[in-house]
Amino acid sequence: MTNNKQSRESGAVFAPLGDEGKALQNDAGAREALDANEKNYWRNTGKKIFKEWRLYLMLLPLFLIFLFWRYFPLYGLLGAFKINNTTLSEFQRDFVGLKWFRDLMFGSSSAEFWVAFRNTFMLSFYGLLFGFPVPIILALFFNEVKNDVVRSGFQILTYLPKFVSTVVVTTVISLLLKGGSMASDPGVLSKMFKGLGLIGDEAMNGGMLRFPQYFRPVFIVSGIWEAAGYGSIVFFAAIIMIPQSRYEAATIDGADKLAQIRYVVLPGMASTIVIMLVLRIGELLSVGYEKVLLLQYPGTYTETDIVSTFVFRRAGMGSGITNANQALASAADLIAALLSMTLVVGSNFVSKKISKVSLY
Amino acid sequence: MKRMEITEIIFKVLAYLFLTVFALFCLYPFVYSLSASISGRDAFQTGKVVLFPVDIQFGAFSAVLNTKGFWVSYSNTLFVTFYGTVFSVATSILGAYALSKKRLPFRSLLSFFFVFTLWFSAGLVPQLLNYMGTQELFDIVTKDDKWLVVAAMGMAAFNVILLRNAFEGVSGEIEEAAIVDGATEFQLLKKIYLPMCKSAIATVALFFAISRWNGFFWARQMIRNKNEWPLQVYIRDTLEKIDELDRGDYAPNSLIYAMVVCAVIPILVIYPYIQKYFAKGVSMGGVKE
Numbered sequence: 011m012t013n014n015k016q017s018r019e020s021g022a023v024f025a026p027l028g029d030e031g032k033a034l035q036n037d038a039g040a041r042e043a044l045d046a047n048e049k050n051y052w053r054n055t056g057k058k059i060f061k062e063w064r065l066y067l068m069l070l071p072l073f074l075i076f077l078f079w080r081y082f083p084l085y086g087l088l089g090a091f092k093i094n095n096t097t098l099s100e101f102q103r104d105f106v107g108l109k110w111f112r113d114l115m116f117g118s119s120s121a122e123f124w125v126a127f128r129n130t131f132m133l134s135f136y137g138l139l140f141g142f143p144v145p146i147i148l149a150l151f152f153n154e155v156k157n158d159v160v161r162s163g164f165q166i167l168t169y170l171p172k173f174v175s176t177v178v179v180t181t182v183i184s185l186l187l188k189g190g191s192m193a194s195d196p197g198v199l200s201k202m203f204k205g206l207g208l209i210g211d212e213a214m215n216g217g218m219l220r221f222p223q224y225f226r227p228v229f230i231v232s233g234i235w236e237a238a239g240y241g242s243i244v245f246f247a248a249i250i251m252i253p254q255s256r257y258e259a260a261t262i263d264g265a266d267k268l269a270q271i272r273y274v275v276l277p278g279m280a281s282t283i284v285i286m287l288v289l290r291i292g293e294l295l296s297v298g299y300e301k302v303l304l305l306q307y308p309g310t311y312t313e314t315d316i317v318s319t320f321v322f323r324r325a326g327m328g329s330g331i332t333n334a335n336q337a338l339a340s341a342a343d344l345i346a347a348l349l350s351m352t353l354v355v356g357s358n359f360v361s362k363k364i365s366k367v368s369l370y
Numbered sequence: 371m372k373r374m375e376i377t378e379i380i381f382k383v384l385a386y387l388f389l390t391v392f393a394l395f396c397l398y399p400f401v402y403s404l405s406a407s408i409s410g411r412d413a414f415q416t417g418k419v420v421l422f423p424v425d426i427q428f429g430a431f432s433a434v435l436n437t438k439g440f441w442v443s444y445s446n447t448l449f450v451t452f453y454g455t456v457f458s459v460a461t462s463i464l465g466a467y468a469l470s471k472k473r474l475p476f477r478s479l480l481s482f483f484f485v486f487t488l489w490f491s492a493g494l495v496p497q498l499l500n501y502m503g504t505q506e507l508f509d510i511v512t513k514d515d516k517w518l519v520v521a522a523m524g525m526a527a528f529n530v531i532l533l534r535n536a537f538e539g540v541s542g543e544i545e546e547a548a549i550v551d552g553a554t555e556f557q558l559l560k561k562i563y564l565p566m567c568k569s570a571i572a573t574v575a576l577f578f579a580i581s582r583w584n585g586f587f588w589a590r591q592m593i594r595n596k597n598e599w600p601l602q603v604y605i606r607d608t609l610e611k612i613d614e615l616d617r618g619d620y621a622p623n624s625l626i627y628a629m630v631v632c633a634v635i636p637i638l639v640i641y642p643y644i645q646k647y648f649a650k651g652v653s654m655g656g657v658k659e
Contacts, residue, residue: 058475064555065468069480072465072530079500079522080487086496100499148392154385166645167393170400173637175584177602178630181609182399185406185623195623196417198402239396267377300587304606318494325495327591336495343493351490 090340110341119324123342125312126320130346133302133316134294137230142290144238146283149245150275165246168239180304183232187218219305222313229305244286245279252278285361292357295350317346400634407431407627414621430624434632442597443604444632446516447583450600454520454582459575462530467559469530470537481534484527501592515593519600523588524581529574536570537563572647583637605629 059066085100090110092103114123148168155161171179188197197214204214209224218224256274265273299318306314321343326334401421406414410425418424434440468474469481491497501522508518540563548558564571586602593599599607608615608626615622 055475058473062471062474065471065474068464068555069468069474071461073480073483075461075521075525076484076487076527079504079525080491083492083496083500086499087492089495089499147388151385151389154382155389164389164393166642168389168396169645170638170641171396173580173584173641174634175586175602177584177586177606178633181605181626181630182403184609185626186399186402195621196415196419198417198420201417235396235399238392267381303587321494325498327494327498340493340495343495347490347493354489 087340087344089337090344092337094335094337096336106337110335110338111345113338114342114345119338122311122315123317123320126315126317126342127346129313130295130297130316130318133226133229133297136226137233137297138290138294140230141234141238142287144234145241146245146279148238148242149249149279150271152242152246153249153275165239165242168242170239171236172240174236176298176300176304179232179236180301183228183305184217184219187224187228188214188216220307220310222310225305225310225314229301241286245282248279248282249275281364284364288357288361288364292354294353295346296354317342321346403627403630403634407624407631409620409624411619411621411624414624427619429618430620430628433618433620433625434628439596439604440601440629440632443599443601446598447601449516450519450585450589451579451582454524454585455575455579457520458525458529458578458582459571461525462533462574462578463559463564463571466530466533467537467563469534481531484530487527488531498591501588505592513595514598515595516598518592519585519589524578524585526577526581529577533567533570533574536567540566569647572644576644576647579640580637601629601633605633 089100089103091105091107093106094110095103113119152161152165155164185195186197186199188195188200197217200209200214200218203209203218204211209218213221213224219228252274256278257270260270260274295317297316297318299316299322302314302316303319303322306319321339322328323331324334324342325336325339398421402419405419405421405423407430408426408428409419409423410427413419413424465484469477469484471477474480492500501518504522505515505518508515508521511517544562545558548562553561584602585600586606589600590603590606593603605626608629612622612626615625
């Protein structure tokens, strides 16, 4: 009885313990199994990596190039938060927090910075406004030329400027517009503009690029010259993809040429147009700085200065700089880069949403 | 019926007119550069040269071609273009091939590693500091900054992505058949992928070659010795010193125009052969569906 009781008691006492012990044991088992799984996961991944070692070997050079020259510089961004002292090494400089950013936004450099920022935006905005329709029009007209030889002749000629270097383009622009300072330089285009009444005497004689008000038109028109033909490739490809039957159907319905363009061609290339527009909006803050740098003259900064050239100047990379400040320049660059990235990623996202197509 | 014909004719005339004008607009600076470079000094400076050359002379060209600095810079550009293109194309093909494989572990992460550089770059100052550090490293082996330009500059993630997309477009069945036949990775790439993606590779090679040939900014910043300057830097430098140029029977501008013509000629020569590829390559590889 006592035994029984004891046993019962003990049973009562130990049974739960036993259960608990079992549960604990089970838990440990599960954990062990999980550990094993995890180990297996890593082992499997390791095995997979090892199995594809050839692919990794092939990827390695490219990876190292990008790591070394694209990712290592990111460390230098810390310089935007440190004191400006080029004699000290990166590690010896103290942090100053957002001093340079405050300086740029509201402080002593703010006027210059915001002018540069506005110019960057305005240049690409006008570039988009006037430059975007041209490739589309070109593509529409390429489609009208049914003779292949003639059409590829036109195409070859219009793509060509894209492949000429920025230095050559800006050199020719300055010489055509009399960018030089010589009295004997005719500047054939500025003479032509004078004849058309577009510019005054002083601009013709002194060099158009020395007058800030002509910079934007020159930049945008030469931009169209450079990129319009090349930009038409995508649109022309879209037009070619439109099935012939749609044209025939439209013709049977009595559509004339304009109606065909309105109801067949433009809808056929609508998605391409939208994507390209969205992607171009993403590039609103990335103006090619080489071209601006090579076309701008001191004294025209109110119209010509963009963020990159501001950075270039304040970083002391040009000649004759007195107020160089690498930390401030880095900060300006960082602001622009972050905004630009937001735009690019955002526009890519939008493009993906509307069409399942993205550039990357 | 008649109305349709009329609008069609009008539109066609308009198309030819617009295209002709635009093509001439594209062509004019080239023609003018050539004319200006071979026109006589007085005719040029009084503005008689508008389209065709007047008082033809070849003094400017022979002056350019007899300048040692010009040829040095020309050969430097050829050096950077050749080695740079080979280097960039080879590494891009290998990397893009690996990235195009679904069986590559961490594929999307690695792709992002490259795509991210299209979105965000560290900016001028950090890049400058990075290149300066690289220069110090390179100085251990060679003081020739051309190698720095070849190795460090002109790599483009866009081209890698373009190639990757082209490689992804090759059907997997051919590859599987080849693997069954015992083909190695390099054989797959060489025998199947390279021949099937010819136009994409030609496009990428063209992009790299052009950007190498035209490279200016970082070459100007990083190359210390004038004897290693590429052509673009040399042209810009001459333009900045235009007032000091000797003047003979040609205007100083003619000298610059002659250099410009010399800089553009190689592109004009190669371009027609390769342009049939890139229209295809751009529209196929650049946009991913």
